[in-house]
Amino acid sequence: MEKIKPIIGFSCGDLNGVGLEVVIKAVSNNQLLSICTPIIFANNKCINFYKKGIIEGNFNFTIVKDLATLNTKQVNVYNCWEEDVAIQPGQMNTEIGKYAWISLKTATEALKNGEIHALVTAPIHKKTILSDEFHYTGHTPFLKEYFDCQDVVMFMCAENMRVAVVTEHIPIKEVANSLDKDIIVSKLKIIQESLRVDFGITKPKIAVLGLNPHASDDGLIGNEEETIIKPAIKLARNKDILAFGPYPADGFFAHGHYNNFDAVLAMYHDQGMIPFKSLAIGEGVNYTAGMPVVRTSPDHGTAMDIAGKGIADSTSTLESIFLAVDIVRMRFQYEEDRADPIKKMSERILGNLADEKIVLD
Numbered sequence: 584m585e586k587i588k589p590i591i592g593f594s595c596g597d598l599n600g601v602g603l604e605v606v607i608k609a610v611s612n613n614q615l616l617s618i619c620t621p622i623i624f625a626n627n628k629c630i631n632f633y634k635k636g637i638i639e640g641n642f643n644f645t646i647v648k649d650l651a652t653l654n655t656k657q658v659n660v661y662n663c664w665e666e667d668v669a670i671q672p673g674q675m676n677t678e679i680g681k682y683a684w685i686s687l688k689t690a691t692e693a694l695k696n697g698e699i700h701a702l703v704t705a706p707i708h709k710k711t712i713l714s715d716e717f718h719y720t721g722h723t724p725f726l727k728e729y730f731d732c733q734d735v736v737m738f739m740c741a742e743n744m745r746v747a748v749v750t751e752h753i754p755i756k757e758v759a760n761s762l763d764k765d766i767i768v769s770k771l772k773i774i775q776e777s778l779r780v781d782f783g784i785t786k787p788k789i790a791v792l793g794l795n796p797h798a799s800d801d802g803l804i805g806n807e808e809e810t811i812i813k814p815a816i817k818l819a820r821n822k823d824i825l826a827f828g829p830y831p832a833d834g835f836f837a838h839g840h841y842n843n844f845d846a847v848l849a850m851y852h853d854q855g856m857i858p859f860k861s862l863a864i865g866e867g868v869n870y871t872a873g874m875p876v877v878r879t880s881p882d883h884g885t886a887m888d889i890a891g892k893g894i895a896d897s898t899s900t901l902e903s904i905f906l907a908v909d910i911v912r913m914r915f916q917y918e919e920d921r922a923d924p925i926k927k928m929s930e931r932i933l934g935n936l937a938d939e940k941i942v943l944d
C-alpha cells in the first residue's frame with residue numbers, strides 16, 4: 584500500500600531562541616519533501632532573518648494564504664502576522680514571546696481543523712510566552728486543555744529508550760503530594776495505548792520507577808512506594824497493563840535495565856529527563872501521548888546562549904519530524920486494519936495462500 588505523505592505544521596517558538604534556526608535547518612533536508620509537506624507558522628521576514636548564513640545554497644519556500652492549497656514540492660510558510668519584528672537573538676523579551684503564542688495558536692487551530700496532520704513545536708521560553716491567553720507551564724498542559732483531554736503523557740522517545748513522567752513542570756517540593764495511584768494508572772494506560780497504536784508494539788512492557796532513593800529500601804526512606812506506587816502497579820496489572828517495579832532509578836539506568844522495557848515511567852521531570860538526555864541514542868523527541876492529534880517537539884529548549892550564531896544542532900527537530908510522520912502513518916494503518924477486520928483478514932489469508940502456492944477453485 585502507498586504510504587501517506589502527511590502535512591506537518593511547525594510553530595516557531597521563541598523568535599529570540601534557536602527555534603526557527605533548527606526548523607529551517609531541519610526542513611531544508613533534501614529528503615524531507617518526499618515524506619511530508621512542511622508548513623511553518625511564522626512570518627517570511629523572520630524566516631529570512633534566520634536563514635542567512637545557516638543554510639548552504641538556497642532555501643526556497645512558498646508563502647501560502649490558504650492552508651487548503653499547499654505546495655507539496657516546497658516548504659510552505661503561513662504568515663501569522665504582518666508587522667516587522669525586532670528579533671534580538673539570545674534576549675529574553677516578552678514582546679517577542681507573544682509571537683511564539685500567535686504562531687502556536689494558529690498552528691494548533693490548523694491541527695484541530697485537520698488542515699495539518701501533525702504539529703512539531705519549536706521551543707518556547709516558558710516565561711516570555713506567558714500572557715492572559717497563554718498561562719501554562721508548557722505546550723503539554725496547553726494542548727491537553729485545548730484538545731479537551733482528561734490526561735496526556737509527556738513521552739520522551741529515542742532509538743533505545745522511551746521515558747515518560749508522571750509529574751511535569753512543578754516544584755520538586757510538590758512532587759510527593761502530587762502522586763496518587765489513579766494518576767499513575769492513568770499515565771500507564773495512555774503509555775500502553777500509545778505504544779500499541781503509535782509504535783505498533785502489541786504487548787508493551789512498562790517499567791515504573793520508585794520515588795525515593797533505592798525505591799525507599801523497604802520503607803526505610805519514605806513510604807510512597809508502599810502506599811502509592813505498588814498499589815498503582817497492581818491496579819494496572821488488573822487492567823492488563825504489563826507494568827513492573829517500582830525500580831530504584833539510579834541503578835535502573837546505570838545498569839541498562841531500561842533495555843528490557845518498551846517504556847519507563849518516572850515519577851518526576853528530572854528523574855526521567857536527566858537519564859533520557861544523557862543516555863538516549865540518536866536524538867530525543869518529546870511526544871505528547873494520549874491526544875487525538877499528533878504533536879512532537881525537539882527535546883531541548885530555546886538555548887538563548889547560542890541563538891543567532893548558526894551553531895544550533897537541528898537533529899532533534901529532524902527526528903521530531905520523522906516521529907510525527909511515523910505516528911501519523913501508524914495511526915492511519917491502525918484505523919485501516921480495523922475498519923473492516925473480516926475483509927482485511929480474508930485478504931491476508933488469501934495472501935498467505937498465494938505465498939504457499941495453494942490454488943483455490
Ligand SMILES: NC(=O)C1=CN([C@@H]2O[C@H](COP(=O)(O)OP(=O)(O)OC[C@H]3O[C@@H](n4cnc5c(N)ncnc54)[C@H](O)[C@@H]3O)[C@@H](O)[C@H]2O)C=CC1
Pocket residue numbers: 601605705706707708709710722869880881882883884885886887888889894895896897
Ligand atoms: N519544548 C519546549 O518548548 C522546551 C522549552 N524549554 C524552555 O527553554 C528555556 C531554556 O531552557 P534550558 O533549561 O536553558 O535548556 P536548553 O535546552 O535551552 O539549553 C541547555 C543547554 O543545551 C544547549 N542546547 C540546547 N539546544 C541545543 C541545540 N539544538 N544545539 C546545540 N546546543 C543546544 C544550550 O546551548 C544550553 O547550553 C526555558 O524557558 C525552558 O523552559 C526547555 C525544554 C523544552
Ligand SMILES: NCC(=O)COP(=O)(O)O
Pocket residue numbers: 720721722723724856869880
Ligand atoms: N522538559 C520538557 C519541556 O520543557 C517541554 O515541555 P512542553 O512544552 O512539551 O510541555
